[in-house]
Amino acid sequence: MSCVLTAEKVQKLKAARKVLKEIKYEPAKLEKGYANKTLYINLSDNSIVSKDVTEKMKDVFIGGKGFGLWYLWNAVAPSTKWNDPENEIVISPGPVGGITQYPGAGKSLVVSLSPTTGSVVDSNVGGHFGPLLKFSGWDALEIQGKADQEVIVFIDGNKGTISIEEAPLEAVDTHLIIEELTEMYAESEEDKRNISVVSSGTAAQNSLIGLLNFSFYDKRRKSPRVKQAGRGGIGTVFRDKNIKAVVVKFNGVKGDLNNPVDLKKIQELGIKLHKEIHDFDAIQTQKREVGTANLVEIMNDYDLLPVNNFKYGYHPETWKIDSKQIKKKVTQNMPDGCWYGCSMACAKAVDGFELKTGPYKGHKVLIDGPEYETVAAVGSNLGIFDLEHILECNFYCDTYGVDTISLGTTTAFLMECYESNILNKEITGGLELTFGNKDAAMELLHQMSRGEGFSKIAGQGVRKIKELLVKEYGADSHFLNDIGMENKGMEYSQYISKESLAQQGGYAMTNKGPQHDEAWLIFMDMVNNQIPSFEDKAEALHYFPMFRTWFGLMGLCKLPWNDIEPADNRQTSEPAKVPEHVQNYVELFNSVTGKTIDKKELIVQSERVYNFQRIFNIKMGFGQSLHDNPPYRSVGPVTVEEYLSRQDRYDQQMKELIGVDPEGKTIEEKMQITRKYREDQYDELRQTVYKRRGWTENGIPTLEHIKNLGIDFPEVVEVLKKHL
Ligand code: SF4
Incomplete structure (x- = not known):
């Protein structure tokens, strides 16, 4: 990231902190994958409560998303809206989560009521938060209520403390705040890998399509990095609750912390899969070289890559944004796993990318990705075949806290509306939203961070924009329903499904x-x-x-x-x-x-x-x-x-x-x-x-x-x- 953080600045941030509430707890020892305790925090009255995990919860809901759904079900009524204090954000890793022997075991599941669908949504995300939360003694974290001022929640799994702290000076944009908090809570360079931060960004608070970033510290790059819980606008809920970040710190990750019944068997299974990945990744999917980006050319070849708001599945200029080009940008020979032991290592990154637009213009930054979905969403689906633009957009979406898929699908819809004369420059405030216009697409994203202009409409997502265009501008609702790529209020992810029933x-x-x-x-x-x-x-x-x-x-x-x-x-x-x-x-x-x-x-x-x-x-x-x-x-x-x-x-x-x-x-x-x-x-x-x-x-x-x-x-x- 753009490391301009000085010791002086960190001191200033610390000095402005006021602890609103702190409790001590005895971290539970894990037993067969469970801590058997979950943590409930209410930001309206700063209550912090430990709950027991019942056998019924484990039998029926297992963990992860299951725990999230059960807690949310009990927290909300049919009339509850996403921005009511009763709505919750529940984060849970699940019983297998946190093992280090089998690839892909570091995920967190996030559940909440969605601003765009109005119903329950779940999102699966990497980074270290979920496992560190569990090792700190909690199978889930349930956050309800709304803080009166900007706060940070800090869980220290070694000291056994949980605090809610006022956080007036910290940045909101993710690439800044994860650096600030990693620096602030770590006692040494080595200690930074024991910290994971959940954060969002400025565009999440000005739109309904906000995401959550989950950090992990990359010790080779000496920088925190992020993975995204993108879908359903949970970042918007997070900012609406006045949360700047949730931080967990746990020192002492080891392979047996889950206290499993048969560690040897887990090791055997892991070794077998590691060997398959080692032997076949290069010929099967190249995840270790390009992440998920190899799908770009495969989808294009099969007429499945969304182009111009999902009209077409192929474009002759796709070679400009395919994995061969992406491979030249992402740093090679780095073990890019998003949790310990993931030899699939698909969490690729572009290092030292110089931004050309926006408030961080000129900064050299680390970009997580780009993943296939992002390349298609903010690239081909907008008729933009420019990798530099896609990378810039990828970075800003992450740090501003908006979902690349929802942003891309919404912008593609707006571009088609513009080209169909449903929108014009008068309505868009001067933005010429034609397919291929990368400057307009980028400006729309920056507007979203500032909460200005046409982004106030664009940030509502496809479903709400359709309603507004019909009501305010007399647009044809049949046509908008046909071309607006949403279902249940969520924007489509990036595959053409016309030829597959x-x-x-x-x-x-x-x-x-x-x-x-x-x-x-x-x-x-x-x-x-x-x-x-x-x-x-x-x-x-x-x-x-x-x-x-x-x-x-x-x-x-x-x-x-x-x-x-x-x-x-x-x-x-x-x-x-x-x-x-x-x-x-x-x-x-x-x-x-x-x-x-x-x-x-x-x-x-x-x-x-x-x-x-x-x-x-x-x-x-x-x-x-x-x-x-x-x-x-x-x-x-x-x-x-x-x-x-x-x-x-x-x-x-x-x-x-x-x-x-x-x-x-x-x-x-x-x-x-x-x-x-x-x-x-x-x-x-x-x-x-x-x-x-x-x-x-x-x-x-x-x-x-x-x-x-x-x-x-x-x-x-x-x-x-x-x-x-
Ligand atoms: S590095 Fe890739 S394959 Fe491994 S857990 Fe993370 S997202 Fe999954």
């Missing part, structure tokens, strides 16, 4: 909104044709969301599951599931907790939490069939130019799949026929999926199903009964 469901039939971490089925469906029937697709839309939910219960990263495959994986009966790795996870869980689940019970564990989350949505007024409607842009071509860009494919499908001869029909007629067919297909898939998931035609879990799952608590049944 299963992925259309994988996006729109999610619990939190269209984020690919629930189901990514495009290759299985479209490229490899492994799930041809509705039943096959529905089975995949049952299994994969459940399986992926499990990572969020454990504190695990999904990438080491299927981004690396054993040598004989293709010869197995279900290669898409990577059966050997599924078995690793079963054994990992059993070896930590002493339980004896198998791969079927693993899915049931997720199913309980997944259905509970669906019912949570229902409690908050969502979670029904109409909330699973996708925007038509994700299903088929909205405009004539889109149809023409794939005319041969669409005409051929009309003939072979729909049974209509396209000869002699106008483009508009053909678009109408295509639309009817595709929307009918989606509806049929939706019903097949609901049936497979044990839900009614309206997408409500049946009483019988939740009874079988063992989540028929009175409060859950009460919610369901109102809707069945």
